[in-house]
Amino acid sequence: MIESLGTPPVADHAKAPTWRHRHLLDVDQLDHAEIERCLGLAIEMRSLRDRGERLDLLRSQIVGLAFAEASTRTRVSFEVAAAALGAQVVDLPIEASSVTKGESLIDTLRTLERTGVGTIVLRHAASGAPYLAARSVGARVVNAGDGTHAHPTQALLDALTLRDALGTLEGKRVAIVGDIGHSRVARSNIHLLTALGATVRLVGPPAWVRGFEDWPGVSISHELEEGLRDADAVMALRVQLERDAGGGVPTLREYTARWGLDEERMALAARDAPLLHPGPTNEGVEITPELAASPRSLIGRQVSNGVAVRMAVLALLAS
Amino acid sequence: MSAFGRVTDAPASFVLVGARIVDPSLGTDAVGDLAVVAGRLVDPAAAPTDLPRLVGAGLLAMPALCDLHAHLREPGDGRTETIESGSRAAAHGGYATVCAMPNTDPPLDERARVALVVDLARDAACRVRVVAAATRGREGERMTEVGELIPLHIVGISDDGAAVASARVARGILAYLAPLDLPLIEHAEEPSLAVGAVMRSGRTATRLGLSGWPGSAELSMVERDIGLAKETGGWVHLTHLSTAAALEAVRRARARGTRVTCDVTPHHLALTDAWVAGDRGFAWEEPTGAVADPFRTPLDPELAYDSACRVNPPLPTREDALALLEGVADGTIDAIATDHAPHPRERKAVEFAAAAPGMIGLETALSVGLAAVEAGRLTLPDLVVAMATRPAALIGEERSLSPGALADLAVVDPQARWRVEPDALASSSTNTPLLGMELPGVVRLTVASGRITYRDGLDSAR
Numbered sequence: 054m055i056e057s058l059g060t061p062p063v064a065d066h067a068k069a070p071t072w073r074h075r076h077l078l079d080v081d082q083l084d085h086a087e088i089e090r091c092l093g094l095a096i097e098m099r100s101l102r103d104r105g106e107r108l109d110l111l112r113s114q115i116v117g118l119a120f121a122e123a124s125t126r127t128r129v130s131f132e133v134a135a136a137a138l139g140a141q142v143v144d145l146p147i148e149a150s151s152v153t154k155g156e157s158l159i160d161t162l163r164t165l166e167r168t169g170v171g172t173i174v175l176r177h178a179a180s181g182a183p184y185l186a187a188r189s190v191g192a193r194v195v196n197a198g199d200g201t202h203a204h205p206t207q208a209l210l211d212a213l214t215l216r217d218a219l220g221t222l223e224g225k226r227v228a229i230v231g232d233i234g235h236s237r238v239a240r241s242n243i244h245l246l247t248a249l250g251a252t253v254r255l256v257g258p259p260a261w262v263r264g265f266e267d268w269p270g271v272s273i274s275h276e277l278e279e280g281l282r283d284a285d286a287v288m289a290l291r292v293q294l295e296r297d298a299g300g301g302v303p304t305l306r307e308y309t310a311r312w313g314l315d316e317e318r319m320a321l322a323a324r325d326a327p328l329l330h331p332g333p334t335n336e337g338v339e340i341t342p343e344l345a346a347s348p349r350s351l352i353g354r355q356v357s358n359g360v361a362v363r364m365a366v367l368a369l370l371a372s
Numbered sequence: 373m374s375a376f377g378r379v380t381d382a383p384a385s386f387v388l389v390g391a392r393i394v395d396p397s398l399g400t401d402a403v404g405d406l407a408v409v410a411g412r413l414v415d416p417a418a419a420p421t422d423l424p425r426l427v428g429a430g431l432l433a434m435p436a437l438c439d440l441h442a443h444l445r446e447p448g449d450g451r452t453e454t455i456e457s458g459s460r461a462a463a464h465g466g467y468a469t470v471c472a473m474p475n476t477d478p479p480l481d482e483r484a485r486v487a488l489v490v491d492l493a494r495d496a497a498c499r500v501r502v503v504a505a506a507t508r509g510r511e512g513e514r515m516t517e518v519g520e521l522i523p524l525h526i527v528g529i530s531d532d533g534a535a536v537a538s539a540r541v542a543r544g545i546l547a548y549l550a551p552l553d554l555p556l557i558e559h560a561e562e563p564s565l566a567v568g569a570v571m572r573s574g575r576t577a578t579r580l581g582l583s584g585w586p587g588s589a590e591l592s593m594v595e596r597d598i599g600l601a602k603e604t605g606g607w608v609h610l611t612h613l614s615t616a617a618a619l620e621a622v623r624r625a626r627a628r629g630t631r632v633t634c635d636v637t638p639h640h641l642a643l644t645d646a647w648v649a650g651d652r653g654f655a656w657e658e659p660t661g662a663v664a665d666p667f668r669t670p671l672d673p674e675l676a677y678d679s680a681c682r683v684n685p686p687l688p689t690r691e692d693a694l695a696l697l698e699g700v701a702d703g704t705i706d707a708i709a710t711d712h713a714p715h716p717r718e719r720k721a722v723e724f725a726a727a728a729p730g731m732i733g734l735e736t737a738l739s740v741g742l743a744a745v746e747a748g749r750l751t752l753p754d755l756v757v758a759m760a761t762r763p764a765a766l767i768g769e770e771r772s773l774s775p776g777a778l779a780d781l782a783v784v785d786p787q788a789r790w791r792v793e794p795d796a797l798a799s800s801s802t803n804t805p806l807l808g809m810e811l812p813g814v815v816r817l818t819v820a821s822g823r824i825t826y827r828d829g830l831d832s833a834r
Contacts, residue, residue: 081670157722179723180581181677188674189721200725202581240581264578268667 072369076187076194079203080245088248091365092213098368099361102137109139110368117170119145119162120197121177126332126356127197127207131174134363143170158182159189166192172370175199180237193370201235207331208241210362212249214355215286218327223250228280228322230312231290231339232261232301238331239290243271256280257312260301277312281321288329289314292339305338315341319349327351374828376460376798380495383411383822387419388783389833391428395435395773396753397761406433408779411822415775425833426817430787434756435771436468436780436820438764440635441532441557441611441709442734444470444500446492447485448477452801453714455489459496460798460826461712461734466782468820469769470498470712470734474505475533481505483520490524497825498818501767503557506531506545512538515545518552527767528609530557535593537563542597546606555609555633555766558597560618561685565589570725572614572645572686575666580649580677582724585686587615594618598625601632609766610634612711614685616695623704633766635709636696638733638740639683644690647805648682648724650675655693656747663690679720679727680805683713697749700758707763708755710737714801731804735797739811742786746812783817783830790814 069090074082083091101108116135120128135142145165147158162173172193175183180200187194198204212222219225227246233239233255243253247270255262256274265271274280281287292308302308319328328340328349336342345352388406395401405428407419444458453461455472462470472489474480480489486502493500504521506529508514516529529545535558536542545556566589571577573584594610598621601608613619613634625632642654644663650672651662662669681687688696699705713730720727741755750758760782764771771780791810794802818826 076673078673079671081668082673157718159721177723179725181724184671184673184677185679185721185723200581201583234578237581240579264573264575264584267575268578269665 072372074370076183077205077366077370078183078187078194078196080205080208080241080248085248088245091209091362091369092216094365094368095209095213095358095361098364099358102361107139108137111135111138111140111371114140114172114371115143115170116140116172116174116367117143117145117165119147119165119173119175121147122198124176124198126359127176130356130359131197131363134360135367137360137364138367140367145170145173158185162186162190166190172367195366195370198237200237202237203241204237205241206359206363206366207238208245209366210355210359211242211288211329212245213358213362214329214351215327217354218351219285221250222246225251225285226254226283227251227286227288228254228256228284229288229290230256230277230280230314231292233257233265233290234261234263235293236290242288243268247271254280254284258301258308277318278321281318284322284326286327286329287314287319287322289340291331291333292335294335294338309338313339313341314344316344316347319344325349329355332356374826376463376497376826377824378495378497379499379821379823379825381823384779384819384824385409386424386426387416388426388428388433391431391433391783393433393773394752394756396757397435397772398774400773401753406773406781408819408822411779413773413775413777413779427831427833428783430785431816432784432786433773434782434784435760435764435773436782436818437466437738437759438469438767438769438771439467439710439712439734440471440707440763440766441473442470442712443475443714443730444472445714446476447488452716453799455492455496455500457798457800458712458734459493459498459500461732463497463818463820463826464798464815465734465736466738466784466815466818467498467734468780468818469501469764469767471501471503471527471767473503473532474530475510479505479510481508481510481516483517483524486521486524486526498820501525501527503527503532504529506536506556507541510534512536512541515541515548518549518554522552526554528555528557530559530611532557532559532611534563535559535561539596539600543600543604546600546608547604550604550606553607555607557609557611558593559612560590560593560597560610562589562592565592569686570682571648572688574645574689576645576649576662579666582648587617590615590685591617591621594621598622598630598632602628602630605631607631607633611709612637612640612685613696613705614640614688614692616692619695619699619704626704633706635707635763636700636705637711638708638737639731640685640688641693641697641700641708641744642740643681643687643805644693645687646690647687648677650678652809654743654747655690656697656744656749659690677724678805679722679724680731680803680807682724682727682729683731684729697744701750701754705758706766708737708741708758709763710734714799715803716801720803732799732801733804735799736792736804736806736811738784738815739790739813742813743811779819779822781819782815785814785816786812788814
């Protein structure tokens, strides 16, 4: 962003007032100023990277990536972000099945911590696992996605991407389409988007949007057309391909027929309304390949913003 | 200075002077003296003058408590609890009787195993009665040979941990039990609705991204069991009810004369699903924070997803907890039972969904009940009825402070408060979310079968 050129140099930014959080567990812990600081620093990081400059804010620090669940883009994004800050990045061997093997998450992380890892980036299939980790180890913990609970860096990079396209989010209507109930991306986005003044429409089959009715700033729609109408931005979620039988929709084919996004349906949204997707997409299921490749689609932008946001988060936690 | 005794000790003799005596079975609520001679209650006016005299001023004397539902973990797991440690926890909590549940390893599904527990409990710090397994191996198929267990004074049969899933098997059991005056004790939960669930469905579960347990899981099994009890004439006892809807079903069934009784745990009366998000207010307190607005209240990193709050049935919504309190007050709920469920550290120091469900309760139940009394949600006689008089009656025990009876009594200081800490607990386990909290009500004396099984700092009167 152009305006970032006028802000102070990164080193001062990260040093500024003390960052009061030891961990990033979800965006709900951030107040408005902290969200702005995080997004502002991400913009700084992005322009530095664009200029090809390297930083050494995390020099001599070890960032451990503990991914107990398959993930390519989030893992690579954190890895690139940590390396760009001068950190040494190590893989922490942790398996989703460690519980059943009798090795606890706490034991594993404590052992790894003794090797000098100062920041643990944790992806885990169990909602709340990062809270357990944060209570149990001395290292900083960054939640890289826990079960169906939260994915704070995804929400931050989505907010950054939406701001790139829309400017302020105050008063904007954002539609999120898909299996909201099982989505950590949706939950963190609802927190962050409503904190930034947007309203959120949750769109999908009844079983996938149930339970969110009382969330302030949130409305529910079971019909795609209603949900998309005049939306300022649309976010599609990845459909879990194995989640059809007994899981809220009769078949994936029916899901696609009723809630799948294509260019024609997107025309109901506001003119040029951007489309986001946390990836990886199931093209032909929740989104057509044509729409994913259309000018509306900011999916590629999300990925590059992801690195900048994660650099900002790692830098703030270390400050 | 506190000390434990055993039900095999020498019978006690003493006079408790000037305590508030509450015994709803006698309609008593007045300050007076209680005299025990050689283990039996006697008229204080006729008691020998040389008995030890204990100061009862400011204290509450009541019939000793009776727990219909506790896991003492023997046989199989002597590390999280033993009958010895569990019975001490009971004595510390004011209990004279505890019913031991059968989902041990191996389960209590045959005479030798039930006899082992009876034998291990012979010199415990409370009386231990056995709930036998309803089916062999708790597999839900072949009914346990109940006839040979009756001489061992079992109080009922149950596949607790799960309902008897097959309606056909449950119907057969109820029909067989009908003339025996023994209940089928049901953990009312429809398994297909509870698959994968780790907390009560609702706003907090949505907020936390935890798989929700719908109230219909309980209601559908309760309705089934009521239908089977009505049809067979059998007695079904629904344990640890946790929803207002199931309670309402029980209320209707009892009005029609169906043989259905039920109990509720202290944690389903006082705690709420918001505890999983880190709230620590009792259900009757003014809703704030995560109770009032679960969505916008930031999670407390120290308390959110505390596996001590993982329990089955899961902690209820605030509305359901308040309805259950009303059910105790109006007598629809027969008893408050602890579902005391000790677990080792390693089964709790894991991700919330991976944690073993259950919490200990024998030593905190009375205090939680007294907190509800302090808050005006129950009267003291309501509480005594639900924790002592009626559960005892359900298992055929007397609980009366009238002269002539074998003494089963508890003496409590209702004004004193205590902090729930590992060192303060006689149980071998500490898995309760109440840990660290200060609760009202300190037990000063427990007498079971006329023996002092627990005593803490009662002064001698002159």
